[in-house]
Amino acid sequence: MRQAIAEYVHDGDSIAIEGFTAFICFSAAHEIIRQRRRNLTLCRMTPDLIYDQMVAAGCASKLVFSYLGNPGVGSLHCIRRAVEKNVPNPLELEEYSHFGMVSRYLAGAARLPFFPLRSYYSADLAQANPRIRFIQNPYGDEQLAAVPALNPDVAILHAQRCDQEGNTQLWGLIGMQKEVAFAARHVIVVVEEIVAEEVIRSDPNRTLIPHMIVDAVVHQPRGAHPSYVQGYYDRDNQFYVEWDRISRDRSAVENWLDEWVYSLDDGRAYLDRLEAGEADIWERLAPGEAYSQPVNYGIYG
Amino acid sequence: MRQAIAEYVHDGDSIAIEGFTAFICFSAAHEIIRQRRRNLTLCRMTPDLIYDQMVAAGCASKLVFSYLGNPGVGSLHCIRRAVEKNVPNPLELEEYSHFGMVSRYLAGAARLPFFPLRSYYSADLAQANPRIRFIQNPYGDEQLAAVPALNPDVAILHAQRCDQEGNTQLWGLIGMQKEVAFAARHVIVVVEEIVAEEVIRSDPNRTLIPHMIVDAVVHQPRGAHPSYVQGYYDRDNQFYVEWDRISRDRSAVENWLDEWVYSLDDGRAYLDRLEAGEADIWERLAPGEAYSQPVNYGIYG
């Protein structure tokens, strides 16, 4: 992870660590904080705790997003402090709806300059964000909204498994992971398991991110904690609730960052610290087993 | 099948029996021929043998397509006779490229009036087909092509399995089955197996066609013969080659239609006849077993 971040994430880059509620790669965010990147444009539909932490750490100068919340809990206090009070630094906002962000990633993946959608009629978002435009339907007299392609410099995507080459499979809440990967200039895939190519080949329809767009593969089990990975671990909701408390107070946030990010070497040290605080944390978050029924692809030849 | 076709396919309708090389629902086409539907607009990226037969039977007045060929074999002689010689009746052509047809289905599924693509620059297709238009990129000075949404009256889609409600899973060459289903006003799903809901629930990411858009479920094992269904049977390439011979001669085609369609009651009779001619046909086309490795969705709660 250290090497992948050092190589691909530079000051001033636009990055997307995506994953809607699930697959949120906190271990990559912590490494970026540790490497003290600055002036990043952070793209994410739901900034969630991960960008709240990065904004608090001073990594970001801009946020491109569609929903600012701690899902199921409340506000993102660090981002609100930046927006409402310029603390620790001013934060520019570029705001869309979810469908707008989805459309931006779709356009980015397909190398279309824009994507059309039926939205923003009479809503103030199009006034607030001049990058939302309107186009004429060439087959009728109505207007459609358009949003521009989003092609982040780097996408960091967490998943269940890939092979050595980076052919990546994920299941559960697949969200926009595929489109974000195709849209980005560089892709870092972080996985729970690196598996044999034969595992990938046994189910080619599940391969959502192909190796030819993957620049780096990082094996970082539990690297999405406190978010979840379907079939591997549950969301650590205690932390989501605790962050609501921590994040209200700037110095508490700074202490937290010292304790859980700056003073630790890497993702392994983070897990050690977690386990030192709660020996049975992985039992608490263990999901049990519910396996898909296999399908037959057949042998032809 | 008889009831589904009688209820949903009417003279003058536009229909899409899709499936790229795989999942081509010949049993539905034969039922439509048997019910002597007329003036249909037949939509398919690759008309293949299935529309060659329907055109020969006089069901169609128009073809919406992107590639006219017997894949890996040669020409579609019946369609060529209709286009070149108006036999058995004139056939209007509305022609796109594959990407154009894909884009039309995407727009249809998303209820967008059109879909933008980077294509048709300096190609004659845009002159030949005035429904291909050009639009201005609202973020730059380039032009993009646009194709209009395609929303067939009826889509007939073959798949491996669904549950009683019509929640449908498919794997292998998934092509455009999902988009066509969402684009159509009515959807008939034809499957190899109707399985318990629990089978579907064991792997929700594989459900591509949801029950709420399915109007009729038909259980018609081997109903895609002579095309193939991944993991169930192989393409009957002998027939693809034989059709090249039959279809060159109009009366041979009429005899074939009499023998294999009009004189038979239904898809079961077709299989009986196939098996009478070649007892071990299903052994010849049997694919063997190559199962996907199961994935764990976990139990949360």
Added chain:
Amino acid sequence: MQTYTPSEIMITSSARAMAGERVVFVGVGLPNIACNLARRTVAPDLELIYESGVFGARPARLPLSIGDAALFSGAISACSMADLFMNYLQGGLIEVAFLGAAQIDRFGNLNSTVIGDYRQPKIRLPGSGGACEIAIHARKILIIMPLSKRAFVEELDFVTSPGHLDGQPGARQKAGMPGSGPQRVITDKAIFDFGGEIPEMRLISVHPGVAVEEVQAEVSWPLNIAPQLAETAPPSAEELRIIRQHLDPARIYRLDADKRG
């Protein structure tokens, strides 16, 4: 008659408003409980779709968020968010959806973006998420919000989700919106529809024990009151049993709502 909390009557009123519906777009919290109640009572075929891309969920616990892992394990279908927004929502498959907001005006327009100026906000709220397109595309919108003068305002600070716009009949269609907009506003004190001559919020029902004046006190504009103002039917014993025993036994959402309400 059993006693019940304000959030419980919001839940039962919302559930009843879904009688006969088949496809609902749902978030967590009260709407989720209301939908599950509707499925067990007035809308047995009701299908819950979450914007995280899942339907036919059979969660073994009350979901903590709309992306909860429990919604995916054992669901009927889990698709990408592109499919969800393009093919389900914009595709017109969503019959009814719930929205809430920080502010609402008399025409059912909603603000969940900022209090104050957009560039220099007093309070930065979450923003649209899926709300803007849900408001545009779902065939019917049900709004659940506790009644309060701070929320029921003359003019929104920001229009996040369009309702009936300026209240001109046909304004939504003219603007190109496929859905028919807000149908009900369900609060902890009363219920409103938009069924008058113009699509303006209209008081149709007050909850038992609530006076019209109490409602007016929490609304910034002069109330439009339906000719036949009703009293909301209270939660039935059966509804309360389902909510309390099955849908929210730990009182996660009801407690929360009651504190706010």
Added chain:
Amino acid sequence: MQTYTPSEIMITSSARAMAGERVVFVGVGLPNIACNLARRTVAPDLELIYESGVFGARPARLPLSIGDAALFSGAISACSMADLFMNYLQGGLIEVAFLGAAQIDRFGNLNSTVIGDYRQPKIRLPGSGGACEIAIHARKILIIMPLSKRAFVEELDFVTSPGHLDGQPGARQKAGMPGSGPQRVITDKAIFDFGGEIPEMRLISVHPGVAVEEVQAEVSWPLNIAPQLAETAPPSAEELRIIRQHLDPARIYRLDADKRG
């Protein structure tokens, strides 16, 4: 030196033109064999992508069509055709692709749609399929066609797949096409590039035993001949061994092509 057939030298010439390439968009027949040969010789990292949505295929037999079931079982990835055309092809991931056609002009524009008038064709050909966008988006195009005066024409009856348009340098970029267009035309008698002052077909190599006059006899315009005209290196023993023993032992495609050539 071993004897070889015209289709075999087309295969080996095509394979060699792919030295060092990584991602090729491929159809069935000769291009498929050429790509598999390239992977075993000059392009070990070559990834074959089929428009049916599959890559990393490991077919247990020679595929009968680009949608053959054998391509899917055991492949690395199988995606929808929307993903294939939008994200792989239009997305710019395809480095090299093969095309053929019924007619080609001197600028590498291709016709696979009709002979005669579009509305009243003498011969109705298959049409574009994926060819139009492959020609626009793949970074490089290799064309495989047997040489014949009927095919190498002054003017196309229909432009299905744009090549170098009217031959003006920069015409493709001006028209908005991301790919650099045709790089080679590989025939059964000779090889052409487009490397002269203008992107016009230029004879760079004749196959062993073929005279320039024989080439000119099958081309409708006066040949542009490269200053250093080479003789095509014949298939090596190792290349022939791989083709004959591994890639097409049943001579399915070589026979067919030889009959046509």
